[in-house]
Amino acid sequence: MSLPRSPRPAEPDAHLRLTTGNLVVDLRGCRTAVRNFLRDWLSHPHPSMTASEVSDGFLPHRRLPCEALWLDP
Structure with a gap:
């Protein structure tokens, strides 16, 4: 099974958990996209949902939807 490509192949991927x-949704994304997503999330969080970067050594197969939109802050 071929995984979708990262918009920044030279950058390590990170594990994002929503x-x-x-319901738990685990996604992978390049580090910049995941951290920009979390920065935006923390600026106006939804009270019934949490988002975090997980450092467990596991990288899900599914990538963050529209990952390229999160490359710039």
């Missing part, structure tokens, strides 16, 4: 109720 949680709401009993």
Whole structure:
């Protein structure tokens, strides 16, 4: 199975976890996109959902949707 390509192949990927109720969504994205997403999330969080970067050594197969939109702050 071929994984979608990173918009920044030279940059390491990070693990993003979104949680709401009993639903947990794990995504992978280049480090810049994940951190920009989290920075934006923290500026106006939704009370019933959490978002965090997870450092567990696991990288999900599914990439962050529209990852390239999160490359610039």
